[in-house]
Structures are given as C-alpha cells and as structure tokens.
Amino acid sequence: MMSSLQRLGRMTLRFFARLGRGNLFMLRVLAGMPSVLPRFRLLVAQVYHVGFLSLPIIVVASLNVGMVLGLQMYNTLVDFDAESALGPVVALSLVRELGPVVAALLFAGRAGSALTAEIGLMKATEQLSGMEMMAVDPVRRIVAPRLLAGIFALPLLAILFSAVGIGGGYFVGVGLLGVDEGAFWSQMQDKVDWREDVLNGIIKSAVFGVVVTWIAVFEGYEAEPTAEGVSQATTRSVVFSSLAVLGLDFVLTAFMFGEP
Amino acid sequence: MRDRGSTWLAELQDVSFRYGTRQILDGVTLRFQRGRVTAIMGPSGTGKTTLLRLIGGQIHADRGRVQVAGRDVARLSRAQLFELRKRMGMLFQSGALFTGLSVYDNVAFPLREHTALPEAMIRDLVLMKLQAVGLRGARHLMPNQLSGGMARRVALARAIALDPMMIMYDEPFTGLDPITLGVIMKLIRKLNDTLGLTSIVVSHDVQEVTAIADYVYLLSGGRVVGEGRPAELLGSSSGWVRQFMHGLPDGPVPFHYPAPDYGADLLDGARESA
Amino acid sequence: MNKTAVIEVLVGLFVAVGVAALFILAFKVSNLRSVGDGEGYVLYARFDNVGGLKVMSPVRAGGVLVGRVVSIDYDQETYEAQVTMRIDAHYDRFPVDTTASIFTAGLLGEQYVSLEPGAEEDYLADGDEIQLTQSALILEQVVGKFFYGQMTQ
Structure with missing residues (x-):
C-alpha cells in the first residue's frame, strides 16, 4: 500500500520530469527549425493541414459567436439607451478575448488533436523509427515543420475569427435590430485601438499558437506506441492545450490590459 | 569512409543490454560475414529486434562492443552515425511505410533526403528498385491500398534505394500467405547475391530460415545457445537446439509455465473454497 | 493541376484571407489611420x-x-x-x-x-x-x- 503522500510526491516528480522533457524536446525542435526553412514545400503542406482545413470550423464558429454577442449585448445596452455602443462592445470582446481564445480552443480540437494522432500513429507504426534508420531525423523532418505551421496559422485564424465575428455582430445589430450603421462603425473605430487591442490580441494568439502546437507535437512524439496510447495522447493533447490556453489567457490579459 | 576489407562486416562482442530490470541480452557475441545471409533465430521475446536496434545505433549496449564496418557504433557522433545508417537498410515487420506518401514517393524518400539528384534520375532509380521487387506497376498506390506482403516489398525497395552495404530484416516471414512468403524468400536471397549485400535476418520461422540462410545463430534467454550452418543445427545433438529446430512441444523448454505442483494446487483450491 | 499545386493555391488563399481580415481589423475596426504614435x-x-x-x-x-x-x-x-x-x-x-x-x-x-x-x-x-x-x-x-x-x- 502506498500512502497518498507518496503518491502525491510521485505525481509531482512525474509532472516535473514531463515538463523537463517537453522543454528539451522544444529545444531539439528549435534546433531543427533552420533546416525546415529552405524546404518551403514541407511547410506549405503543413499550413494546409493545420490552417486551411481549420477554416470551416473557425468561420462557422466566429459567425455564431459574433451574432450571439450582437444579440445579447444589444438586449443589455438598449436598457441604457446605449445601443450605439454595440460596435465597440462586440469588437473589443472579439479582438481582445474571444478571437484569440476561442480560435485557440477550436484549433486545439481540430488541428492539435490531428497533429498528436498523426505523429503518435507514425510512432506506433514504426514510421519514426524507420525514418531514423534511414538517417533522417524525425524531429526535423516531421515535427519542426508542423510546429512552425501551427505558430504561423493560429494568429491568422484568430484574426479571421475576430473579423468574421464582427461581421456577424454587424449583421445582427445593424441588419436585424436597427442600430445606426454610422454609429456602429465610428464608435468602434474610436474605442478600438490598433496597438492596445488588435496587436495585443494577435500577440496573444501567437503565444497560444506556440503552446497548443508544442503540446500537440510533444504528446504525439511521447505517445505510447499502441492504439490505446495514441488515443490517450490525443485526449491529453486537447485537454492540456485547452487548459494552457485558458490559464495563459488570464496571465497575458493581466499583463497587457491591466492598469499601467 | 571505406571500411577495411575484413571478412566480417558487423560484429557484436560480449554485448549485454537491459531494459528496466529485464536482462534482454547477456554477453552475446555474433559475427556477420560479408555477402552472406546470416539469421538470428529464437523464441519470441529473446531480444532479436533489440540486436538490430543495437546494430543500427538506435540504442546502445550496457556492456560490450558493437562494430559495423570497422567502427564502434556507440562511439560515433550523431552525424557519423547518420552517415553510417545511409549505408544500412532496415526492413521493419510492419513495413513502416509513410502512410501519407504514395509507393513511388516512399521509395523516392531516402533519395530525395540524401541526394541532390534531379527528379528525372530519381524517377529512374525508383522504377529500378520497384522493378526489382516486382511492383513497378503499383507505384501510384497509397500504402493503405497494399496487402501486407506488397507493403513489405515496397519497404524492401525503399531499404535498397541508397544501395546499402547491408540490410536488416525484422521478422520478414511473419503473417504472409504461402505465395508471398515464397516471393519474399526469393527476394532476400536474390538481392543479397545480385547486389552483393550482407543480410541479417531476424526470425523465428525455422523452415524459411533454413532454406535461405548461410549461417544461423540461435538465441534464448539473452544468450547464444547454438550456431552453425542450417544443416548442422538441424542435426544437432543439443536438446534445446533440437527442440527449437524441429518445433517439439516439450523438451528443455517446458510446456508448462513454472507453477506449483498440479495436485497440490488443486487441493489448495479445494481447501480455500471450503 | 497536381495535388501539390492545389495545396499551394489553397494555402495561398488561406494566407490572403487572413491578411485581408488583418486589414479589416486595422482600418475598419480600429483607429490605425488616425493619430499615430511617435508623430506629433x-x-x-x-x-x-x-x-x-x-x-x-x-x-x-x-x-x-x-x-x-x-x-x-x-x-x-x-x-x-x-x-x-x-x-x-x-x-x-x-x-x-x-x-x-x-x-x-x-x-x-x-x-x-x-x-x-x-x-x-x-x-x-x-x-x-x-x-x-x-x-x-x-x-x-x-x-x-x-x-x-x-x-x-
């Protein structure tokens, strides 16, 4: 029988060991990055997989989020006769928070899980081992382009999420509920700052891109090379990266938008 | 890095390897002669695949020395090891084809990674290798459209793409129908003789190995328990070698997993339930 | 067109859409064109x-x-x-x-x-x-x- 104290200690050790391995792995991938750049084709193929294929879910989700936001905010604002503030409220919510965060969560579910499963399966079917025996480093050939593609794709998806979401808010607010179009846009431009709001949102999504893709490729690479192991790794990848996004979002928000 | 003209292309001297608390290899010495097909046989779980990974430098021995082409594999830098691996082919049991690439691209993979040849020349080489395994017509198929035997043949074409000096086969005969089995056996022998390769075959299929191997090592419990030409081993007087080579159910390797006395065990059960 | 070419076009499209969205955020949603930093x-x-x-x-x-x-x-x-x-x-x-x-x-x-x-x-x-x-x-x-x-x- 193991006491719960021992178990806690063991879990803590395992956590730190994993964290350490993750960081060492990241170093190896970063060292492999320069060898990816000249092979642009590899990168393009991965951007297709993680970026382009995530477009449908991002567009559909952002349109819905924008429309719901428009509707809910309108109902609150109209009580204060402030429905002309609908534009800035929708835009700020999306650009600062919902764009980067929801896009990152969807990305973790759509692209991150696919990356983990793909790399895990390659490991389980000895493809990574075979590649090593062919004198090709799988970290450079397989992992590095995927990480780079994820870091590149997520900010673009988040920007798109915000823009389409604002479009959805515009459709509901101006199109259906009759908010003045001029007020919607001009108030938005007045309140939304390029650097403070938009650029910070993009920086957030870039950080999320690094973290989500990193967790995805690491979990895949570390997966137990069995069918069960790969499925567990995929679950872990989505859960961990979602939690990491939410946790980091709080830290980044406090850092960026907190009182100076 | 041309190797010295020794008779032995690869040598393992007194090699031990443990995985966790399990002693997988315990003082194994093996030598692989140039231009020959050498087989390593033994029951499942005796560290045969581990041997191949040691030779390929994917893992390192706890004790002893692994030499390939006159070089100590454990002492090579990463770059030197990769240089050496370009001259080794390995055929995995599953084939380990890249599922995202077509048959053609799979065979072209090592060429594209390691040479700067123009695409036209790569095409010629790929078709040559595919022709050698009889699958030139299947070059547009994806790996999931191949049968197990075809996948292994494509993997073989890929393994010889860079014209290696040696090739390692991990359980090449497992799970094949009789016709494909014959094809693979013929290919191993033919490639070995026509390309001047050195072949290492890891297997537990006695019939197939005795048909194609020049020399056989028998492994059990992490040790070499017998070696010689197939005919010598078949006629061996050692009890263990006889049992394995002829597939006898009982002998030095007992039929029963170690257990307490049968009668006492039954009585125990009766006592417990009482 | 072969498969790689199609993928390249689609990725190009993806990047173009992303950059277009960035321009919308810059000029339609936020105030990039008014009072810039550093000048003034x-x-x-x-x-x-x-x-x-x-x-x-x-x-x-x-x-x-x-x-x-x-x-x-x-x-x-x-x-x-x-x-x-x-x-x-x-x-x-x-x-x-x-x-x-x-x-x-x-x-x-x-x-x-x-x-x-x-x-x-x-x-x-x-x-x-x-x-x-x-x-x-x-x-x-x-x-x-x-x-x-x-x-x-």
Whole structure:
C-alpha cells in the first residue's frame, strides 16, 4: 500500500520530469527549425493541414459567436439607451478575448488533436523509427515543420475569427435590430485601438499558437506506441492545450490590459 | 569512409543490454560475414529486434562492443552515425511505410533526403528498385491500398534505394500467405547475391530460415545457445537446439509455465473454497 | 493541376484571407489611420483632479479627436496631477491661452481632455504647458455640494 503522500510526491516528480522533457524536446525542435526553412514545400503542406482545413470550423464558429454577442449585448445596452455602443462592445470582446481564445480552443480540437494522432500513429507504426534508420531525423523532418505551421496559422485564424465575428455582430445589430450603421462603425473605430487591442490580441494568439502546437507535437512524439496510447495522447493533447490556453489567457490579459 | 576489407562486416562482442530490470541480452557475441545471409533465430521475446536496434545505433549496449564496418557504433557522433545508417537498410515487420506518401514517393524518400539528384534520375532509380521487387506497376498506390506482403516489398525497395552495404530484416516471414512468403524468400536471397549485400535476418520461422540462410545463430534467454550452418543445427545433438529446430512441444523448454505442483494446487483450491 | 499545386493555391488563399481580415481589423475596426504614435508634439497640463482620465484617453478640440493622453503623473511638489498629451502634428495652432478641461462623454461615458482655444497670437509648441485648466467634475462632490447648499465657487 502506498500512502497518498507518496503518491502525491510521485505525481509531482512525474509532472516535473514531463515538463523537463517537453522543454528539451522544444529545444531539439528549435534546433531543427533552420533546416525546415529552405524546404518551403514541407511547410506549405503543413499550413494546409493545420490552417486551411481549420477554416470551416473557425468561420462557422466566429459567425455564431459574433451574432450571439450582437444579440445579447444589444438586449443589455438598449436598457441604457446605449445601443450605439454595440460596435465597440462586440469588437473589443472579439479582438481582445474571444478571437484569440476561442480560435485557440477550436484549433486545439481540430488541428492539435490531428497533429498528436498523426505523429503518435507514425510512432506506433514504426514510421519514426524507420525514418531514423534511414538517417533522417524525425524531429526535423516531421515535427519542426508542423510546429512552425501551427505558430504561423493560429494568429491568422484568430484574426479571421475576430473579423468574421464582427461581421456577424454587424449583421445582427445593424441588419436585424436597427442600430445606426454610422454609429456602429465610428464608435468602434474610436474605442478600438490598433496597438492596445488588435496587436495585443494577435500577440496573444501567437503565444497560444506556440503552446497548443508544442503540446500537440510533444504528446504525439511521447505517445505510447499502441492504439490505446495514441488515443490517450490525443485526449491529453486537447485537454492540456485547452487548459494552457485558458490559464495563459488570464496571465497575458493581466499583463497587457491591466492598469499601467 | 571505406571500411577495411575484413571478412566480417558487423560484429557484436560480449554485448549485454537491459531494459528496466529485464536482462534482454547477456554477453552475446555474433559475427556477420560479408555477402552472406546470416539469421538470428529464437523464441519470441529473446531480444532479436533489440540486436538490430543495437546494430543500427538506435540504442546502445550496457556492456560490450558493437562494430559495423570497422567502427564502434556507440562511439560515433550523431552525424557519423547518420552517415553510417545511409549505408544500412532496415526492413521493419510492419513495413513502416509513410502512410501519407504514395509507393513511388516512399521509395523516392531516402533519395530525395540524401541526394541532390534531379527528379528525372530519381524517377529512374525508383522504377529500378520497384522493378526489382516486382511492383513497378503499383507505384501510384497509397500504402493503405497494399496487402501486407506488397507493403513489405515496397519497404524492401525503399531499404535498397541508397544501395546499402547491408540490410536488416525484422521478422520478414511473419503473417504472409504461402505465395508471398515464397516471393519474399526469393527476394532476400536474390538481392543479397545480385547486389552483393550482407543480410541479417531476424526470425523465428525455422523452415524459411533454413532454406535461405548461410549461417544461423540461435538465441534464448539473452544468450547464444547454438550456431552453425542450417544443416548442422538441424542435426544437432543439443536438446534445446533440437527442440527449437524441429518445433517439439516439450523438451528443455517446458510446456508448462513454472507453477506449483498440479495436485497440490488443486487441493489448495479445494481447501480455500471450503 | 497536381495535388501539390492545389495545396499551394489553397494555402495561398488561406494566407490572403487572413491578411485581408488583418486589414479589416486595422482600418475598419480600429483607429490605425488616425493619430499615430511617435508623430506629433507633446503638451503638458496640470489638474487638481483628473478623475477617471487614463493613458490613451482622447484629447478633443471642438469634439474632434486631436491627440491622446500619453502619461499621467502625480507631482509631489505642487500636489497636482500632471497630464502629458501627444497632439497630432497637423493640429499645430492652439493659442497659448488655450484651456484644458476634463469632461465626461455622457453620463456614464469615458473621460477625455477637451481643449478650448483662447485668443492669443502665439501658439503652443512642443513641450509647452497649458496654464489654464479645469479639473474633472467628480459626481460625488457635485452631489455633496448640492445637498449641503455650498454651491459657492
């Protein structure tokens, strides 16, 4: 029988060991990055997989989020006769928070899980081992382009999420509920700052891109090379990266938008 | 890095390897002669695949020395090891084809990674290798459209793409129908003789190995328990070698997993339930 | 077209859509084209109380956005708040007797600095201080004064 104290200690050790391995792995991938750049084709193929294929879910989700936001905010604002503030409220919510965060969560579910499963399966079917025996480093050939593609794709998806979401808010607010179009846009431009709001949102999504893709490729690479192991790794990848996004979002928000 | 003209292309001297608390290899010495097909046989779980990974430098021995082409594999830098691996082919049991690439691209993979040849020349080489395994017509198929035997043949074409000096086969005969089995056996022998390769075959299929191997090592419990030409081993007087080579159910390797006395065990059960 | 070419086109499309969205955020949603950073000139003003004024709050003249608040400090010598504003370069003709006031946009809106030009011939230049200021109206104080009948100024 193991006491719960021992178990806690063991879990803590395992956590730190994993964290350490993750960081060492990241170093190896970063060292492999320069060898990816000249092979642009590899990168393009991965951007297709993680970026382009995530477009449908991002567009559909952002349109819905924008429309719901428009509707809910309108109902609150109209009580204060402030429905002309609908534009800035929708835009700020999306650009600062919902764009980067929801896009990152969807990305973790759509692209991150696919990356983990793909790399895990390659490991389980000895493809990574075979590649090593062919004198090709799988970290450079397989992992590095995927990480780079994820870091590149997520900010673009988040920007798109915000823009389409604002479009959805515009459709509901101006199109259906009759908010003045001029007020919607001009108030938005007045309140939304390029650097403070938009650029910070993009920086957030870039950080999320690094973290989500990193967790995805690491979990895949570390997966137990069995069918069960790969499925567990995929679950872990989505859960961990979602939690990491939410946790980091709080830290980044406090850092960026907190009182100076 | 041309190797010295020794008779032995690869040598393992007194090699031990443990995985966790399990002693997988315990003082194994093996030598692989140039231009020959050498087989390593033994029951499942005796560290045969581990041997191949040691030779390929994917893992390192706890004790002893692994030499390939006159070089100590454990002492090579990463770059030197990769240089050496370009001259080794390995055929995995599953084939380990890249599922995202077509048959053609799979065979072209090592060429594209390691040479700067123009695409036209790569095409010629790929078709040559595919022709050698009889699958030139299947070059547009994806790996999931191949049968197990075809996948292994494509993997073989890929393994010889860079014209290696040696090739390692991990359980090449497992799970094949009789016709494909014959094809693979013929290919191993033919490639070995026509390309001047050195072949290492890891297997537990006695019939197939005795048909194609020049020399056989028998492994059990992490040790070499017998070696010689197939005919010598078949006629061996050692009890263990006889049992394995002829597939006898009982002998030095007992039929029963170690257990307490049968009668006492039954009585125990009766006592417990009482 | 072969498969790689199709993928390349689709990735190109993806990037183009992303960049287009970035342009929308830059020019339609946010204020990138108005008052940029680094250009323009700096003016100072001292207030007894800045109320809810914040860094990046707008500076308006006649209701038009002419600049933004860059920093707010508390001067321990004079016990006043010192507000630094960056004014857009092409609004360069504020007379030296211009008044700076802190107003609130609507009852619940944000606070901003309003500049009301005076009549002098000389204009404020980079680094000058606006002498005439009027502090923020603090709602609690106004209500308090009203109740105790002390509206004598």
